[in-house]
Amino acid sequence: MASAQLTDEELFSELKRLGFIAGPVTEHTRPVYLKKLKKLREEHLEQQRGSLRQSKTQTKTRSAALNNNSTSPSGANSRPAGSRPARPGRKSAVLGFSSDESDAEAPQKRKGLNHGAKANKGSGLSPGGGNPTFASPRSVSLSWANRAKTSATEEDGANDESGEEDDCDGDQGQVKSRSLNGSRTSHLGAIKPKQIGDYSDSDEEEGAGGNGRPSPPQDPGQPRRVLNRASYTFKEVRPSGPDMVSLGTYSNHSRSVGQRRPGPDEELLQQFRREGETASSGRFSAHYLSMCLLTAACLFFLTLGFMYLRMRGASESDTAGEDGARTGLGRGSDGARTGLGRGSDGARTGLGRGSDGARTGQTFSSVALCVKRLICCSNLITFTSLCVCLFVFLCVCVGAAVVGGAWGVVCYVKFHWRREEEETRRMYDMVERIIDVLRSHSEACQENQELQPFLPIPHVRDSLVQPQDRKKMKKVWDRAVKFLSANESRIRTETQLIGGADFLVWRWIQPSLGDKNTLSCSKVWQGKAFPLDRRNSPPNSLTPCLKIRNMFDPVMEVGENWDLAIHEAILEKCSDNNGIVHIAVDKNSREGCVYVKCLSAEHSGKAFKALHGSWFDGKLVTVKYLRLDRYHQRFPQAQNCTTPLHSARLHSASTCSS
Amino acid sequence: MSSTSQKHRNFVAEPMADKPVTALAGVGDVLGGRLEEKGFDKAYVVLGQFLVLKKDEELFLDWMKEACGANSKQAKDCANCLKEWCDSFL
Numbered sequence: 001m002a003s004a005q006l007t008d009e010e011l012f013s014e015l016k017r018l019g020f021i022a023g024p025v026t027e028h029t030r031p032v033y034l035k036k037l038k039k040l041r042e043e044h045l046e047q048q049r050g051s052l053r054q055s056k057t058q059t060k061t062r063s064a065a066l067n068n069n070s071t072s073p074s075g076a077n078s079r080p081a082g083s084r085p086a087r088p089g090r091k092s093a094v095l096g097f098s099s100d101e102s103d104a105e106a107p108q109k110r111k112g113l114n115h116g117a118k119a120n121k122g123s124g125l126s127p128g129g130g131n132p133t134f135a136s137p138r139s140v141s142l143s144w145a146n147r148a149k150t151s152a153t154e155e156d157g158a159n160d161e162s163g164e165e166d167d168c169d170g171d172q173g174q175v176k177s178r179s180l181n182g183s184r185t186s187h188l189g190a191i192k193p194k195q196i197g198d199y200s201d202s203d204e205e206e207g208a209g210g211n212g213r214p215s216p217p218q219d220p221g222q223p224r225r226v227l228n229r230a231s232y233t234f235k236e237v238r239p240s241g242p243d244m245v246s247l248g249t250y251s252n253h254s255r256s257v258g259q260r261r262p263g264p265d266e267e268l269l270q271q272f273r274r275e276g277e278t279a280s281s282g283r284f285s286a287h288y289l290s291m292c293l294l295t296a297a298c299l300f301f302l303t304l305g306f307m308y309l310r311m312r313g314a315s316e317s318d319t320a321g322e323d324g325a326r327t328g329l330g331r332g333s334d335g336a337r338t339g340l341g342r343g344s345d346g347a348r349t350g351l352g353r354g355s356d357g358a359r360t361g362q363t364f365s366s367v368a369l370c371v372k373r374l375i376c377c378s379n380l381i382t383f384t385s386l387c388v389c390l391f392v393f394l395c396v397c398v399g400a401a402v403v404g405g406a407w408g409v410v411c412y413v414k415f416h417w418r419r420e421e422e423e424t425r426r427m428y429d430m431v432e433r434i435i436d437v438l439r440s441h442s443e444a445c446q447e448n449q450e451l452q453p454f455l456p457i458p459h460v461r462d463s464l465v466q467p468q469d470r471k472k473m474k475k476v477w478d479r480a481v482k483f484l485s486a487n488e489s490r491i492r493t494e495t496q497l498i499g500g501a502d503f504l505v506w507r508w509i510q511p512s513l514g515d516k517n518t519l520s521c522s523k524v525w526q527g528k529a530f531p532l533d534r535r536n537s538p539p540n541s542l543t544p545c546l547k548i549r550n551m552f553d554p555v556m557e558v559g560e561n562w563d564l565a566i567h568e569a570i571l572e573k574c575s576d577n578n579g580i581v582h583i584a585v586d587k588n589s590r591e592g593c594v595y596v597k598c599l600s601a602e603h604s605g606k607a608f609k610a611l612h613g614s615w616f617d618g619k620l621v622t623v624k625y626l627r628l629d630r631y632h633q634r635f636p637q638a639q640n641c642t643t644p645l646h647s648a649r650l651h652s653a654s655t656c657s658s
Numbered sequence: 659m660s661s662t663s664q665k666h667r668n669f670v671a672e673p674m675a676d677k678p679v680t681a682l683a684g685v686g687d688v689l690g691g692r693l694e695e696k697g698f699d700k701a702y703v704v705l706g707q708f709l710v711l712k713k714d715e716e717l718f719l720d721w722m723k724e725a726c727g728a729n730s731k732q733a734k735d736c737a738n739c740l741k742e743w744c745d746s747f748l
Contacts, residue, residue: 024710029707
């Protein structure tokens with residue numbers, strides 16, 4: 001891949017083909033765009049490879065067994081088997097770059113070269129863009145794989161790779177030497193680890209100055225560091241410099257890799273597997289730890305039981321114990337015994353429900369007895385027994401505390417739940433009372449027109465809740481208010497000015513009683529807001545379809561036939577216009593949209609002039625033109641409407657045949 | 659909302675006129691020297707490069723790193739500075 005031979009135009013068109021519109025390619029922007037191109041190519045290949053991974057892994061597992069000690073033909077054969085599906089896609093991507101490919105296995109080589117080139121650039125590019133930590137191991141691993149591939153396939157060295165690396169000149173020599181070494185053995189499975197080792201070694205060498213390679217800018221350094229981290233397993237096995245050619249080492253390496261065919265996918269899979277294993281090992285260690293603790297506790301209790309049994313057998317002979325020692329330790333032991341007794345009692349009551357409780361209580365009491373007997377024994381034993389009894393005392397206390405805590409938590413949860421239920425019931429009760437009050441108030445309003453049709457919320461509260469309860473019921477009240485605003489459709493919350501102060505009020509929205517609505521509601525046209533001139537309306541009407549906005553408020557409308565009222569209103573307003581053939585009210589639109597179709601653009605223009613900017617029912621109406629095809633899409637029934645509509649009130653006969 | 663440096667604020671506050679390249683945020687003496695060696699002796703030349711890369715931050719970062727060896731932070735500061743300047747004055 002000779003980037004030097006890409007002209008500026010070719011670079012530009014390549015980038016464009018990969019979906020990236022580049023700026024001008026000048027001498028300064030050229031390297032940047034080259035990097036971008038490589039990165040895009042890499043991503044492109046990644047996508048393609050990702051889709052083909054499943055098919056590849058199967059072929060690869062089959063070839064893995066063969067690969068460790070097989071010669072190159074089988075390796076080479078298995079690889080083409082895996083990569084063959086990818087080849088056709090690869091070919092097209094490389095067309096622009098194929099000028100200097102001289103290898104026989106052109107497609108594979110191209111693929112390898114692409115990988116190698118891209119990875120090289122990618123490694124330089126990755127710190128700059130995207131996710132360095134993630135991308136670079138991947139790209140680096142790709143570079144490993146592809147160096148291996150290229151070296152395996154190319155018998156005469158990766159001469160063509162030199163063209164791609166115009167900013168990492170030192171790498172070229174490395175690659176060449178490595179590829180030559182690799183090709184000598186032509187052992188694909190082993191080459192990769194070797195090369196990985198080479199890279200890590202080259203890192204060390206670079207540090208020691210053994211290479212004499214010019215220190216490149218920070219970018220390649222970073223991925224190499226990452227490389228170092230990722231190539232741990234290889235590094236440890238890896239003995240020394242890049243001139244290890246023996247087959248034995250290679251097979252060692254390959255075995256260390258895990259008896260698997262190290263294609264690029266395999267490398268990635270291995271990385272993921274390694275990560276998975278470490279993660280799972282972490283989990284296992286945690287699990288293991290908990291198991292340990294559990295077994296330790298069980299063992300402790302078992303030993304106590306055994307001790308008790310043993311002591312019981314031995315106690316008969318030792319009943320003539322040391323009184324002196326007993327009195328001396330009487331206080332401590334009494335305290336311990338009472339503590340134990342208390343602890344055991346507490347534990348027993350706490351665990352009274354479980355069958356476990358009885359058993360453990362018995363164990364504790366038996367432990368107490370055992371300890372008592374221990375205390376009655378000889379001097380030597382008393383001290384140890386004191387320690388033991390203290391220890392046991394502590395354990396019992398802890399156990400009792402834990403049990404007590406659990407029981408307390410359970411009780412608290414139950415209590416809390418019961419309280420919640422109680423409160424909810426009270427809230428619903430309150431809500432019902434509020435609704436009753438509002439309904440009665442609205443009924444009263446209807447009789448008596450002087451009353452306001454809404455009630456301020458605080459007034460309702462104060463009338464429903466006794467003064468002494470107000471503080472207690474505050475929480476219930478708040479929940480009720482929230483419930484009403486969210487769930488009650490007949491009550492609307494608004495802000496009104498009452499006596500000079502703003503109040504949040506509730507308005508009871510009466511369910512419609514049919515015709516009452518059309519009569520009482522003032523759906524009238526109330527004049528024009530502004531004269532229509534060139535600034536706020538198009539000079540000529542564009543289409544025969546109109547969209548009228550803000551004719552109504554869907555949440556406020558009540559009744560079943562308010563949309564007919566809207567129809568009426570529009571027809572009335574455009575009564576001189578003989579060309580309205582279809583009206584549709586979008587009942588669900590928040591903006592109050594009404595769609596109107598006219599016979600012709602001229603008619604719609606007239607309607608536009610009549611409607612746009614008028615006040616209707618307190619709202620400013622605006623009109624827009626709609627495209628005819630969109631209108632027909634939305635209202636297919638309008639396609640056949642040809643008879644003009646007329647207002648029902650003004651014309652006795654209103655017909656629309658659809 | 660990351661805080662901007664004084665240099666950034668100074669640069670973005672007014673048209674850059676003939677300011678030297680060291681007036682850019684993120685570009686100090688060392689980086690400025692390297693840029694000048696490459697021919698980017700004034701801030702507007704770097705602006706030119708930024709514009710030629712179509713104000714693409716990522717590409718500009720790459721270019722900065724390559725041209726003068728800036729690290730991520732310096733390059734990003736410079737890119738942000740130029741971007742903001744463009745938003746105000748371009």
